[in-house]
Amino acid sequence: MTSYRPRRSLFIATAPRSGSWLLAEGLRGLAVAGCPEEYFRADLERYYSEQWGLPQSAPYQVFLDRVMLAGTTSNGVFAVKVHWFQLRYLLWHLRSLDGVGQVSDGELLERYFGPVRMVYLERRDVARQAISWLRAIRTDEWWLIAREPRTQPMLPGEYDFEGIKHLYYLLQDYRAWWRQWFRDNEICPLELVYEDVIANYRASLLGILRHAGLSVPTEIPAPLLRRQADEYSDLWLRAYWHSWTSLFGPAAACRQDDLISSGSVPIP
Secondary structure, X not given: OOOXXXXXXXXXXXXXXXXXXXXXXXXXXXXXXXXXXOOOOHHHHHHHHHHOOOOOOOOHXXXXXXXXXXHEOOOOEEEEEEEHHHHHHHHHHHHHOOOOOOOOHHHHXXXXXXXXXXXXXXXXXXXXXXXXXXXXXXXXXXXXXXOOOOOOOOOOOOOOHHHHHHHHHHHHHHHHHHHHHXXXXXXXXXXXXXXXXXXXXXXXXXXXHHHHOOOOOOOOOOOOEEOXXXXXXXXHXXXXXXXXXXXXXXXXXXXXXXXXXXXXXXXX
């Protein structure tokens, strides 16, 4: 076990380009809902260890203790945001620690993080999500600060149907794996959709606080981040659906929100 166990924990379960940083920064600004970051991202372990002055040879339990300290607000609430592969990486580490018996994933998380509340965030328009992900990979521009002007557009390079399609189906896999994991562990997360969070940011944050059983602060700060989509996003989306129709036929050109609402996804 770690030397510190939060009073309660909040996990933002999500996938890339779902608006999770917008939500995480909003929770951080409340000062009562933890300080969520991607602490369990494998390629950032060295970065965090250096920031916290931990030796690279430090046991994972030492790293975990420092994560708890960094992600917890003064009221004892810890928060983190995790993509599917980051959760699996964390659970692998937790099961490797001494004293962990044969318990479910949900029980294992609560053993280390106290009572856990899950918020599941996904994006209705998965095609736009895939486009946003590919653009971020190419430009290394992952967010925009609301009050800072965009000095010049980050050109995303050439349109790439296969690249977008690959990420589109990867996102569908993440969605299926998250939902199966919730069912297997009998977890009922608070479900949020990116498009609804954008439309009603304040209500989304208040809903998370209620779900976590936390007090509501007198003031909700304005969003720190702003939307990144531009004319290139719209151009690529039109090109994507045109490519899709050309490859799979007109019947496959239905809108992504229709696919999600019906529970079906076209398989090439």
